[in-house]
Amino acid sequence: MSERLFCKGYTWGFFSKEGELMTKEAEDSMRRLASNGLDWICIPVNGWQETFYSTTIFSLYGRTQTDEELKHVIKLAKSLNLKVCLKPMVNCLDHAWRARIDFPPEEGCDYWEKWFASYNRFMCYYAKLAEETGCEMLCTGCEMAGMDKQAGYCSDMIDRVRQVFSGIIMHNINHGDECRFKWLDKVDVIGISGYYPVTDKDNKGIETMRKRWPAVMENLEKCHKKYDRPVMFAEIGVRNEQGCTMYPWDFHDRPELPTDEQEQSDFYESAMEATWDIPWFAGYFWWDWKAVLPDEEKMKENRDFTVCGKLAEKTLKKWYTSK
Numbered sequence: 001m002s003e004r005l006f007c008k009g010y011t012w013g014f015f016s017k018e019g020e021l022m023t024k025e026a027e028d029s030m031r032r033l034a035s036n037g038l039d040w041i042c043i044p045v046n047g048w049q050e051t052f053y054s055t056t057i058f059s060l061y062g063r064t065q066t067d068e069e070l071k072h073v074i075k076l077a078k079s080l081n082l083k084v085c086l087k088p089m090v091n092c093l094d095h096a097w098r099a100r101i102d103f104p105p106e107e108g109c110d111y112w113e114k115w116f117a118s119y120n121r122f123m124c125y126y127a128k129l130a131e132e133t134g135c136e137m138l139c140t141g142c143e144m145a146g147m148d149k150q151a152g153y154c155s156d157m158i159d160r161v162r163q164v165f166s167g168i169i170m171h172n173i174n175h176g177d178e179c180r181f182k183w184l185d186k187v188d189v190i191g192i193s194g195y196y197p198v199t200d201k202d203n204k205g206i207e208t209m210r211k212r213w214p215a216v217m218e219n220l221e222k223c224h225k226k227y228d229r230p231v232m233f234a235e236i237g238v239r240n241e242q243g244c245t246m247y248p249w250d251f252h253d254r255p256e257l258p259t260d261e262q263e264q265s266d267f268y269e270s271a272m273e274a275t276w277d278i279p280w281f282a283g284y285f286w287w288d289w290k291a292v293l294p295d296e297e298k299m300k301e302n303r304d305f306t307v308c309g310k311l312a313e314k315t316l317k318k319w320y321t322s323k
Contacts, residue, residue, distance in 0.1 A: 005168070005189065005230055007283030008320045009040030009085070013073065013291035018062045021069040026291045027076060029308075033289050034080040036313065037320030041077050042085040042139070042234075042285040045070060047122050052096035053103060055114040057122045060093075067129060074133045085137035085170065085285065088126040090119070090144070099174060102146030116153045120160055127165040137168040139234065143193055148173060151183040158186040172234035175249075178223035185227045189282050191234025192220065195249035198270065206266040209245065213274035224280045232282035236271060237305045240264040240312070253303050261300070261311040268307070268315045276323060286316070 010033055013021060020026060033041070048060045070086070077084050090098050103111035123140060130138045140161055141147060141154075148154060148171075161169060171184060172191035184190055196216045198209040224231045238244040239251070242260040245267050268286075275281045287305050294302055299309025307313040 004279060005232075005282045007040040007083075007085075007232060007285065008038055009042055009283060009285040010036075010038055010316075011042040011044065011087070011235065011285045011288040013065075014044045014089075014288045015046065015063075016065060016291040018064070018066060019069070020291050021065060021073050023292065025293070026073065029289065029291055029293050030073065030076055031080065032293070032308065034077075034082055036317040038082055040085060040137075040283070040285070041082045042087050043070065043073060043077070044087045044089050045126060047088055047090045049090060049092055049101070051094040052092050052098075052100040053111075054092075055111060055118060057090055057118045070129065071133055074135060078134065083136040084130075084134075085139055085168075086126060086130040086133075086135045087139040087142065087172075088123060089142050090122070097143070099143050099145045101144060112150055112153060115147075116150070116157065119147070120157055123157060124160055124164055127161045130167065131165045135167060137170055137189075138165050139191065140169055140171045140187065142172040142234070143174045145174060145177060145180075148177070148181045151181065154181070155183045155186050158183075170232070170234060178219045179226050185229060187229065190223060190227060190229050190231050191285075192223070192231060193249075194233040194236035194271070195238075197246050197248060198267070199243075199245040201243075201246065204245075204263075206270055209266060209270035210273065213270055217274055217278070220281070230280050230282040233271075233275075233284045233286075235287045236284055237287040237307075238264050238267045239303055239305055240307075240310055241303055251305070259300070259303055264307065264310065265312040265315045268312045268319075272319045276319070 045065050047057045049057050074084050127138055169187045170189040170191045171187045174193045175196055198212040220231050238248040240259050240261050242257045289306050293308055
């Protein structure tokens with residue numbers, strides 16, 4: 001990439017149910033998201049396996065977006081002048097986090113060989129769809145530490161994807177793994193799930209966040225220098241719950257705690273302050289915006305990562321439209 005990549009992006013439609021993406025509600029949702037100044041959108045597609053130790057990945061009726069739906073929303077995104085990152089994601093029906101997908105190193109067993117044979121079919125299928133629909137970027141994995149330890153298999157997977165996809169290849173690792181996997185120089189962009197805690201129970205507020213982001217950026221710069229690749233936040237965000245910046249990765253609702261739009265907004269503000277003008281930093285796919293939004297009067301009651309109708313939406317728009 002000769003020019004600096006910088007994605008003013010957001011992730012849209014994660015865990016949408018079959019048929020949902022074809023609705024007027026989904027179109028209205030994407031249009032509202034785009035109105036915040038985006039130039040990129042990340043569209044996940046959900047693949048499944050039975051357990052964290054299964055070796056077969058499959059589509060699941062009702063829970064995997066159909067090709068028709070994906071083509072429809074990619075076309076819609078293009079009509080809104082958005083570049084598209086397609087993000088095939090493996091999820092486990094036993095509710096295990098995909099990072100736990102792993103197999104014991106037993107002599108004579110070929111678990112990883114079987115798993116990667118399935119994963120390669122899964123990823124190359126969507127790489128072809130991404131190529132056919134003009135997606136500018138493909139994410140080849142998300143927070144899959146067990147997989148990412150398999151350097152030879154991962155390198156081969158990237159080679160296979162490049163045979164069918166000509167765009168930008170981004171791979172999404174988890175925060176804390178910035179310099180862990182030696183094969184990441186095979187991709188074009190290294191994506192980080194940037195759920196970094198930037199407050200604690202004794203030190204809160206935006207000034208604390210501002211003091212703590214530089215240490216995060218030091219780790220990201222080490223990643224950039226090690227692999228000589230731009231680094232982006234392939235995921236980043238917090239819920240609008242008091243204390244959310246102590247555990248940004250946590251999706252569990254704590255109804256006993258009050259909502260806190262200001263803390264969520266301050267996380268957005270401080271994160272973009274810390275990263276915006278760094279030459280090797282490639283932008284954001286904030287997590288996440290729903291394909292079907294609640295009614296306007298209900299948006300502030302939502303305690304999820306989405307910023308729609310909350311103070312952080314104004315913060316996002318300020319940065320994406322005025323910078």
